[in-house]
Amino acid sequence: MKNEKGFSLIELLIVVAIIGIIAAIAVPNLLKSRQAANEASAIGSTRTIGTAMATYFSTTGLNSAYPTSLGGLAGGTVNLIDGQLASGSKSGFVFSATGSASATNSPATFDESCQPQATGAFGTGNRSFYSNDSFVIYQTSGSVVISRTSTGATGVPIQ
Numbered sequence: 345m346k347n348e349k350g351f352s353l354i355e356l357l358i359v360v361a362i363i364g365i366i367a368a369i370a371v372p373n374l375l376k377s378r379q380a381a382n383e384a385s386a387i388g389s390t391r392t393i394g395t396a397m398a399t400y401f402s403t404t405g406l407n408s409a410y411p412t413s414l415g416g417l418a419g420g421t422v423n424l425i426d427g428q429l430a431s432g433s434k435s436g437f438v439f440s441a442t443g444s445a446s447a448t449n450s451p452a453t454f455d456e457s458c459q460p461q462a463t464g465a466f467g468t469g470n471r472s473f474y475s476n477d478s479f480v481i482y483q484t485s486g487s488v489v490i491s492r493t494s495t496g497a498t499g500v501p502i503q
């Protein structure tokens with residue numbers, strides 16, 4: 345019994361405690377990094393939708409109409425965005441877009457927005473984004489939906 349080799353229970357408990365402390369420090373940073381990546385993807389997708397809207401307006405819309413939904417930017421003869429983005433959900437964010445045609449004394453317009461599917465420490469993001477035919481991207485905290493006619497909800501420009 346004097347020549348037994350191995351680790352004692354206390355040594356193993358100390359190693360497990362150290363691993364637990366390292367994990368407790370690393371996990372929140374990993375979650376924040378994932379949220380930042382999701383938000384960066386949402387901003388990029390918002391720009392992609394805006395560019396696709398402008399392309400649609402100048403080609404298919406004949407400088408007088410935007411598509412009425414995201415689906416109008418993909419499928420059929422128009423393939424300006426990928427199918428995942430056209431479905432309205434990508435990287436933990438929900439996207440929506442509406443467009444209109446020009447009418448008497450009013451130009452064609454579009455509004456697009458994206459909100460995180462979940463907010464908070466374990467959510468997919470903590471900011472929402474909005475853009476329109478001015479092509480400026482605005483952000484708000486949480487999943488607040490803003491639009492051209494919003495009152496009380498103001499966004500901060502990203503650009």
